[in-house]
Amino acid sequence: MSLTIVGSVAFDAIQTPYGQTDKIIGGAGSYICLASSYFTKTQNVIAVVGEDFPEEYISILKDHGTDTEGLQIKKGEKTFFWSGKYHENMNSRETLVTELNVLEHFDPIVPDAYQNTEYLMLGNLSPIVQRQVIERLSNRPKLIVMDTMNFWMDILLDELKKTIAMVDVLTINDEEAEQLSGKKNLVEAAEVIMEMGPSTVIIKKGEHGALLFNKEGKVFSAPALPLRQVFDPTGAGDTFAGGFTSYLAKTGDISFDNMKKAIIAGSALASFCVEKFGTEKLVGLAEETITERINKFVELSQFDTNI
């Protein structure tokens, strides 16, 4: 098993009805690395930050087993910055600022040690960069999982479609699935997206869980844990994707049945992510705490079939 993660490593500033943060560690890549650390001992990261990115933030990733040889630090440049605001309804958010900075001319380097990676998680980032990483790997990984967002659909749709055509699994939220496919119905949306290339599509529905579809017509519905308080949903989607992919990497089994387990693993980690600001809750989680949470998901959706 080996897992390589591509994605933004960033500064985020978040506003929710419960408070707000200054620039804290964020980015899809950071969430995915932290989530993955609970299933894989090490994970490689391919990303870029500016000179302003604190060493202590990089240490958080390293302390969770992340190999940072593929993390470029650009002298004299600024780290990607994103700011978002959530209103009373935590399911919808407003992007206040997206400063690409160092991401604007990101030329990803794949270190030799990452070349034979078996699992590749393309976290949210320019679809051109995501594709460059696939092309710069000498062997195609056993499984490529990709996540994206409306930002890239708005500005680079053709490039996005080219990259989607090269991956095995696409994770996407419900609104974005509608935007990408032109279909309001999620079953139809998944079918249209699978025609674009991926054999599996996961549609994330925030507090309503996630749906897994594959080209053979199989479907699985995973719940989200009903929580009294969602403190900050930022990064939940990335955490979910990281938990999903790293569970598959850990078990080495990419069957539909194992993907069902992987979805629950991802959902459990995402349920921690939303309990505190940013990545705070994903740092230093104990194994028993995760196991207890996974068991809650089992209880939540288990019923006697003798009706």
Ligand code: AMP
């Ligand atoms: P999520 O809440 O899972 O959609 O992901 C939130 C994370 O995505 C934040 O930590 C942001 O830094 C990151 N992000 C937001 N916009 C972009 C973008 N255009 N490209 C890459 N990462 C982004």
